[in-house]
Amino acid sequence: QQQVKQSPQSLIVQKGGISIINCAYENTAFDYFPWYQQFPGKGPALLIAIRPDVSEKKEGRFTISFNKSAKQFSLHIMDSQPGDSATYFCAASRQGAQKLVFGQGTRLTINP
Amino acid sequence: ETGVTQSPTHLIKTRGQQVTLRCSSQSGHNTVSWYQQALGQGPQFIFQYYREEENGRGNFPPRFSGLQFPNYSSELNVNALELDDSALYLCASSLASGVPNEQFFGPGTRLTVL
Numbered sequence: 001q002q003q004v005k006q007s008p009q010s011l012i013v014q015k016g017g018i019s020i021i022n023c024a025y026e027n028t029a030f031d032y033f034p035w036y037q038q039f040p041g042k043g044p045a046l047l048i049a050i051r052p053d054v055s056e057k058k059e060g061r062f063t064i065s066f067n068k069s070a071k072q073f074s075l076h077i078m079d080s081q082p083g084d085s086a087t088y089f090c091a092a093s094r095q096g097a098q099k100l101v102f103g104q105g106t107r108l109t110i111n112p
Numbered sequence: 113e114t115g116v117t118q119s120p121t122h123l124i125k126t127r128g129q130q131v132t133l134r135c136s137s138q139s140g141h142n143t144v145s146w147y148q149q150a151l152g153q154g155p156q157f158i159f160q161y162y163r164e165e166e167n168g169r170g171n172f173p174p175r176f177s178g179l180q181f182p183n184y185s186s187e188l189n190v191n192a193l194e195l196d197d198s199a200l201y202l203c204a205s206s207l208a209s210g211v212p213n214e215q216f217f218g219p220g221t222r223l224t225v226l
Contacts (some may be wrong), residue, residue, distance in 0.1 A: 006154075032213040043116070043202050043217035044155065089154050093213040098145065098168030100204075100215060102154030 004092050006103025014111050019077040021106045023090035026071065030092040034100070035064065035075045038087045047088075048075075080110045114139050116205050116218035124224045125193050133188040133221045135203030143167070143208050144186040145215060146178060149200040161186055162208055190223075198225045 006023045013019045023033075031052055036044035050057045050064040050073065057064045063076040077084055087107050091100040117136045125131050137144050143162045147155035157170035161180035175191040184205075190197055200222050204215035 034214070036217075041219075043118075043219045046214070046216060049214065091154075095213070097213070098160040099157035099170060100145075100147075100155070100213065101157070105152070105154050 004090060004101050004103045006090050006106060008106060009104065010107045010109070012109045012111060013080045015080065015082060017080050017110075019080045019084065019108055019110070020074060021088055021090070021108070022072065022074045023092075023103050024070075024072045025092050025101075027092070027094065027101075028071070029094040030101075031095055032093045033064070033066065033073050034091050034093075035062075036089045036091065036102075038089065038105075044089060077108075080108075082110045082112050084108060085110050116203055116216055118201075118203050118218040118221050120221060121219070122222045122224075124226065126226050127193055127195060129193050129225075130189065130191045131193060131223060133190075133201050133203075133223070135186045135188070135205075135218060137184045137186070137203075137205035138216050141205035141207050141216070142184050143206045144180055144184065145204045145206070146186070146188045147202040147204065147217075148172070149202055149220070151199070155202055158188070193225045195225050198223060 034049035035047045037047045038044040061078045066073045090103040119134045145160040146158040149155040159169040160167045164180045177189045179187045200220040202220045203218045206215045
């Protein structure tokens with residue numbers, strides 16, 4: 001019940017397109033869902049996060065959509081740019097727990 | 113405001129040796145978590161330290177141990193290194209009274225075990 005499943009493993013999008021990465025979780029106690037961006041040789045950087053009391057959160061070109069009944073959430077990157085090329089991780093956690101449970105990651109490539 | 117820093121950047125050890133990795137938390141943060149990230153995988157939680165005590169542990173054997181100091185910096189110690197311990201070790205800091213579960217990661221230490 002601690003798993004977070006992420007798809008796709010890799011994604012290629014043209015510049016200006018929309019990148020969509022999906023995650024599904026099993027543990028209904030999870031109540032915090034962040035997305036991290038990681039460049040090669042760097043640590044993950046917190047991008048955006050959502051809690052289950054809202055269905056969508058937008059920050060600039062990045063949007064999280066959350067479907068509590070389906071136990072799924074997704075990251076949408078609008079107007080994707082070559083600088084967005086990185087590995088993206090979804091994660092989940094529950095209040096009172098110490099750990100983030102991460103998905104396997106999606107390697108995103110934006111072609112110019 | 114300074115971010116999370118880790119040292120060393122890279123480390124090469126041989127099987128059976130011991131290693132110590134260091135982490136300085138983000139200014140104002142009092143909680144430190146350690147994660148192991150194998151190549152091509154997501155980070156896996158090792159343990160967390162708060163008020164100089166272990167405050168939760170993942171599925172890692174006792175040869176993985178840690179410390180937190182009064183200035184909130186932390187160490188990860190790994191004894192009897194195995195080849196599978198080769199990974200990027202990430203430290204994340206957070207504020208216990210801040211946004212729940214919001215963690216900020218350092219650049220990591222790349223450990224290679226030969």
